[in-house]
Amino acid sequence: MLAVFLLYTSIAGGTPQLRPSQLEGRTAEVTIVGKVLGPVSGDARRAGLRFRLQDVEGDAKSAIRVVYKGSVPDMFRAGRDISLKGRLQGAVFVGAPGTLVTKCPSKYSAKKS
Amino acid sequence: MAELGRAALLVALGALAFSSLVGGFAAWSGRRRLVLAARNALVAAFGASLVASAVLVVALASRDFSFEYVAKTSSRDLPLLYAVSSFWGGQEGSLLLWLLLLTGFSTTAVALNRRLRIELLAWVVPVLATIALFFAALLVFLESPFQLQAAPADGAGLNPSLQNPYMLIHPVLLYLGFVGMSVPFAFAVAGLLARRTDEWWVVATRRWMLAAWLFLGVGQLLGARWAYLEIGWGGYYGWDPVENAALMPWLIATAYLHSIMVQEKKGMLRVWNVLLVILAFELSIFGTLLTRSGLIESVHAFAMSPIGAWFVAFLTLTTIASLALVFARLPILRTQTKLESPVSREATFLYNNLLLVAFCLTILWGVIYPLISEAVLGEPITVSQPYYNFFLRAFGLPLLLLMGIGPLIAWRRASLRSLGRTFIWPFGGALATGVILVAAGAGSSPAGLIAYTFSAFVMGAILLEFVRGTRARAALSGRSTAASLLSLISLNRRRYGGYVVHSAVVLLAVGVAGSSAYQTVREARLLPGDTLAAADYRLRFERLADRQAANHKRRRAILSVERQGQAAGTLEPGKNVYPVSERQPLFSTEVAVRTNWLRGEDLYVVADQINPDGSVDLTVYVKPLVNLIWIGGFVFILGSLIALWPDAREQRRLALRYGEAPVAITA
Known part of the structure; x- marks a missing residue:
């Protein structure tokens, strides 16, 4: 019973999490996870911060254009992995304010290959 | 080396x-x-x-x-x-x-x-x-x-954001809590293996669990305080998997600390308690896995780090082995005692346990949902704050209410008449609080209003317990009120320590409700000389200032503050710039907080961005009652220490009962 309830809530309240390359044709609200591709331009408090986002393990071909208004975490910069909630509008992914999250700072140690 | x-x-x-x-x-x-x-x-x-x-x-x-x-x-x-x-x-x-x-x-x-x-x-x-x-x-x-x-x-x-005093101690406390859960688990499993099914392991490890629970609780509060001061988003808890990692075992430990009282007193819930201690242990391993392996956040971006797979294997094996052991011992573990009445102390403990466990499993479900949905639907789906906040209210508010009811209700079976007599004062106090709050305009948030009313009820119930106990003791011994109160607490450390912890939870609830349901947020870009108003406050941006520190430069926006027209000092939010490389320095946002302890309120200012033209983007939060959360932390420690403190009388009593384990109790 609880499981059914939870399943319902999760589907009703959850957002799909996608890679930039999976975004094509998706217009509902999603969370994208990717790597920031520079240059980063614009103003997050005015017209919006503009950058591109590519698959974490992909190349620039997978990148989409992103615009984001709202507070920007200290760790945000080109090359950093981020997640951002928002919607695809035309060819640009428009981020929802306050949803830009950089990878948790406690995991700064290099990824093991 | x-x-x-x-x-x-x-x-x-x-x-x-x-x-x-x-x-x-x-x-x-x-x-x-x-x-x-x-x-x-x-x-x-x-x-x-x-x-x-x-x-x-x-x-x-x-x-x-x-x-x-x-x-x-x-x-x-x-x-x-x-x-x-x-x-x-x-x-x-x-x-x-x-x-x-x-x-x-x-x-x-x-x-x-x-x-x-x-x-x-x-x-x-x-x-x-x-x-x-x-x-x-x-x-x-x-x-x-x-x-x-x-x-x-x-x-x-x-x-840089980890170069903060809170971060020196927060991880250690969490690990002390996580690791501490292993000891009660080991004793419980050892008891099952040795076919001993009585309460000896509960008694021998109660203080271990209490200490682990205290460490986890304080560790989380320090983490919340760190997030509040360092991340600069005005919040203290974001339902991040890493945060949930510590909350889940803490919730189970909370349930356990209540349900073992039922076992000790009535010999009931033996299987349930063994299951709780197993769950607490497995969640502490899962918590370590979550914080260390990046299993959840980066689920489709990275291959799981090599230790992740081993952790999952260890978790699976220990869970299966412990459950199999419980199953094998079921015939000797089951008790014959049944719940006599749904209106009794033990029944409220049972409800409290069900709510705590349900809440924990809900959080667990939210944490692993991306993994499950990816396996089932082919696409990870994440749940965020709305999901958790919904269930926090759904389970948290009844829990708050139970905290008031439980202590007032008798063991075994309570008559309606005695209930009416006991509840009249706390109930009246809560009702009056609710009416006053509605009149004061707190009705803007129904959840906040319910939380406050329930909090008043719990506080009333706790006060009543202290007053009744002290009076009875004073009448018996003929000593002063203060002496009677002290002896009351010292003779019943678990009980009254528990009540002190309950009052800490009330402070926490009031603080959380106040700072989230009734906060004010303002955002603006200011040039020197510009002002910004938020609630009772007016801030004026005076100038930018740079200072050099040991391994970084401090850029600060100097703001003068007025509250209700009265000068109230200056605030200096800004950024620290760490020149780790010429091209890409690291930043850390340094918020500025002005605390009004009397009102429990914070004026919390973030300089989101300092612009080349000398302007600054500010976000200003006025957070009523937020400081009750941190004060609650100290009360929580105090109550836990009272409950933890060794009690010679209790030891002698238990030594008689569990003849072979007199020293065990000091554990």
């Missing part, structure tokens, strides 16, 4: 393997000398872990960058204290800390319980050794902190 560390880890691994395998055989075959040898091997493993840890501390303190781990987590300009704290800043060091704490706890538990009957001790040792063996094996084979390299000129350094 590194060789010494590696050798120490190998010794620990060997000693633990011996303690686990030979200890298990000894317990099974009942060979006393082997049991003692296994115990000594466990103690030796603690010694070896201490040596390995000392090597790492020395390497960190001397910035020996030939250690890969040191180069990865510290740097020359890092202050010494932070350099040493890198011990638990990275994966390998954290695993070593687990091993050190667990072998240390095991040694202490064995020493404190040295008069424990040998057939019980015989099983406690191999269970603890097996858990520690897992961590030792990870350290030796997969994640050694003693890997060497050609030393680089400088290390990569510690993330």
